[in-house]
Amino acid sequence: MSRKNRIDPESADQNEKITAGAATAAADSASQTVDVSSLPRGYVLRKLFTSTLYLSAFTFGGGYVIITLLQKKFIDELHWIDNDEMLDLVAIAQSSPGAIAVNGAIVIGSKLAGIPGILCAVLGAVIPPIVILTVISGFYAAFRDNFFLHALLQGMQCGVSAVIFSVVWDMAAGTFRERDKVNLFILGAAFVCNYVLKVNVVFIILACIGVGLIRAVIRGRRSA
Numbered sequence: 001m002s003r004k005n006r007i008d009p010e011s012a013d014q015n016e017k018i019t020a021g022a023a024t025a026a027a028d029s030a031s032q033t034v035d036v037s038s039l040p041r042g043y044v045l046r047k048l049f050t051s052t053l054y055l056s057a058f059t060f061g062g063g064y065v066i067i068t069l070l071q072k073k074f075i076d077e078l079h080w081i082d083n084d085e086m087l088d089l090v091a092i093a094q095s096s097p098g099a100i101a102v103n104g105a106i107v108i109g110s111k112l113a114g115i116p117g118i119l120c121a122v123l124g125a126v127i128p129p130i131v132i133l134t135v136i137s138g139f140y141a142a143f144r145d146n147f148f149l150h151a152l153l154q155g156m157q158c159g160v161s162a163v164i165f166s167v168v169w170d171m172a173a174g175t176f177r178e179r180d181k182v183n184l185f186i187l188g189a190a191f192v193c194n195y196v197l198k199v200n201v202v203f204i205i206l207a208c209i210g211v212g213l214i215r216a217v218i219r220g221r222r223s224a
Contacts, residue, residue: 032079033079033080033081033082034078034079034080036080036112036113041113041116044112044113044117045113045116045117045120046120047078048108048109048112048113048117048120048121048124049120049121049123049124050124051070051073051074051124052070052105052109052120052121052122052124052125053123053124053125053127053128054124055069055070055073055125056101056124056125056126056127056128056129057128057132059101060156060160065160065163065164065167066100066101066104066125067090067093067100067101067104067167068163068164068166068167068170070086070104070105070108071083071086071090071170074086074108074112080112081108081111081112083174084174085111087171087174089104089107089108089111090104090171092107093106093107094205095205095209101125102122102125102126104125105118105121105122105124105125106118106121106122108121109121109122172187175187182211182215186208186211190204190208
């Protein structure tokens with residue numbers, strides 16, 4: 001094969017980064033989302049994998065924390081998803097069975113790159129906890145009574161609480177901005193049922209799904 005026809009992998013990768021960087025810069029200046037379909041497929045899949053891998057490796061405190069970081073990554077930094085879409089995806093991830101971090105990776109990967117995106121995002125999300133828990137389980141006896149480890153975890157709890165509060169604030173703010181009386185009632189009722197009355201969260205989610213379906217049917221009939 002001649003030199004002219006030979007493809008340099010480093011050059012191809014550089015071109016992908018330039019294309020993606022230009023699209024992101026344009027979206028940032030226009031306050032719009034990037035058309036992911038216009039980006040190189042390989043770049044999108046690699047970015048999904050490396051982003052979820054990095055966020056999962058340095059996220060402590062459960063799925064709600066990684067959801068916040070996914071929002072910052074894919075909304076604020078990459079501009080691949082807008083805020084309304086992310087809220088819908090988070091709602092799907094929360095209402096589905098399973099770990100919310102994995103569910104979040106599934107819905108975002110599906111939105112951005114279909115089945116290959118799901119595989120890349122989920123793989124990136126599950127590798128760090130598998131490795132970390134495997135190591136910890138092997139040295140559990142040493143970690144169990146370690147003073148410094150206990151102090152580290154207590155410090156993490158404070159930071160994690162702040163991050164989870166940030167998630168709740170962002171999601172509730174969107175509901176309040178809409179000023180939909182039914183949504184505000186659902187928000188308040190769900191909080192009272194869970195926090196005050198100690199109703200199982202499964203029943204609360206099912207009730208909210210039912211209300212949402214009824215509202216969708218009513219709106220559909222009115223618009224018909």
